[in-house]
Amino acid sequence: MNTLGVSKRMAGIPPSGIRRVFEQARALEAEGRRIVHLEIGRPDFDTPAHIKEAAMAALQEGKVHYTSNWGILPLREAVSKSLEKELGATYDPEGEIIITAGAAEGVFNTIMALVDPGDEVLVPDPGWVNYPVATSMAHGRPIPYALKAEMDFQIDLEEFQSLLSPKTKLVVLVTPHNPTGGMLAKDILEAISVLAKEYGFYIMTDEIYHKMTYDGHQHVSIASLPGMKERTIIINGFSKAYAMTGWRVGYVAAPKSLAATINKVHQHNTTCAASFAQYGALAALTGPQDCVANMVREFDRRRLLLWEGLNAIPGLRCPRPRGAFYAFVDVRGCGLAAEQFASRLLAEAGVAVVPGDVFGQAGAGFVRISYASSYEEIEEALERIKLFVQSLGGTT
Numbered sequence: 001m002n003t004l005g006v007s008k009r010m011a012g013i014p015p016s017g018i019r020r021v022f023e024q025a026r027a028l029e030a031e032g033r034r035i036v037h038l039e040i041g042r043p044d045f046d047t048p049a050h051i052k053e054a055a056m057a058a059l060q061e062g063k064v065h066y067t068s069n070w071g072i073l074p075l076r077e078a079v080s081k082s083l084e085k086e087l088g089a090t091y092d093p094e095g096e097i098i099i100t101a102g103a104a105e106g107v108f109n110t111i112m113a114l115v116d117p118g119d120e121v122l123v124p125d126p127g128w129v130n131y132p133v134a135t136s137m138a139h140g141r142p143i144p145y146a147l148k149a150e151m152d153f154q155i156d157l158e159e160f161q162s163l164l165s166p167k168t169k170l171v172v173l174v175t176p177h178n179p180t181g182g183m184l185a186k187d188i189l190e191a192i193s194v195l196a197k198e199y200g201f202y203i204m205t206d207e208i209y210h211k212m213t214y215d216g217h218q219h220v221s222i223a224s225l226p227g228m229k230e231r232t233i234i235i236n237g238f239s240k241a242y243a244m245t246g247w248r249v250g251y252v253a254a255p256k257s258l259a260a261t262i263n264k265v266h267q268h269n270t271t272c273a274a275s276f277a278q279y280g281a282l283a284a285l286t287g288p289q290d291c292v293a294n295m296v297r298e299f300d301r302r303r304l305l306l307w308e309g310l311n312a313i314p315g316l317r318c319p320r321p322r323g324a325f326y327a328f329v330d331v332r333g334c335g336l337a338a339e340q341f342a343s344r345l346l347a348e349a350g351v352a353v354v355p356g357d358v359f360g361q362a363g364a365g366f367v368r369i370s371y372a373s374s375y376e377e378i379e380e381a382l383e384r385i386k387l388f389v390q391s392l393g394g395t396t
């Protein structure tokens, strides 16, 4: 007899906590409340005009059919050049670069291609939930490693090493990081590269925020360290740096030995990224880069406003973000659990933020605040957060 209903594989996987906050915020807006949205990781900028024009030209020229599963060759060549320039790593556009429907698809494909049932995958905690979810979907075991505020959100190497086992197949690194705004230091990456060789695991490094760094912090990719290309899969994309979240274009760069299988998942999953969107992404990489510099400068201005403003509120503590566009704020001094803090802040003050436990156990006591919204909205949110925290009475 058939058993009807959804798969057991998916039944245990919770829906996105970020979306839950977003839906609650939307429901309040539908009642006529004004809500400041600081929960979503989406730049508020429009995609630069030359990128849109390139996609429109592609449509007009009839570039409307399936592309190669790997993606259009000129885009793979442009990605290869940018990796060489930015990381000093050489990737063959023929067989080492796959254009995907966003970095999210690249993450999913990589995990499906590498993880067998029972394999262990070390994932950052707090971290973007797609890594443990995709691991569970592949019947692997996600093993969280903590990123602690008191260590500037670096990896505690001793603790990290204690989590490694012969079953460790893959380690996920994310730098700059969502949700902490931290960046992994070169010496930490070097130490992990030594462990990768000693224990024999692969690294998947998600570098989608690599162009968004502040205070002179330099992005370092573990793929660029000696002997690491062969065991590293780079995930990247266009969503954040070029304000193209809706375009759904990303890429995977991996050694030939892995890329063919990752591409096989992609082939059976999405076939290819949208043809005209790939031409837009090509213009993004090969066109003028001042649009990126301008956006990053504005993010930096907002970052400092938020960081200073939050630290001026007794009860809150905000470590200084180094990259991406998130602040990970310690709210323990307010005497509320993060979930309560976030839901009351939304209900009472109309500011939407994400409770840190959505990103893993180590996020308990923190909330993620995105500064991808306008400067004025952040000013307004700060005022509202200040009044809300004051209304809680004594801070601890």
Ligand SMILES: Cc1ncc(COP(=O)(O)O)c(C=O)c1O
Residues within 6 Å of the ligand: 041, 101, 102, 103, 104, 105, 128, 174, 177, 178, 206, 208, 236, 237, 238, 239, 245, 249, 250
């Ligand atoms: C670390 C990280 N990787 C990947 C993504 C998704 O990127 P894309 O829009 O290219 O799928 C996000 C989106 O929030 C993210 O934070």
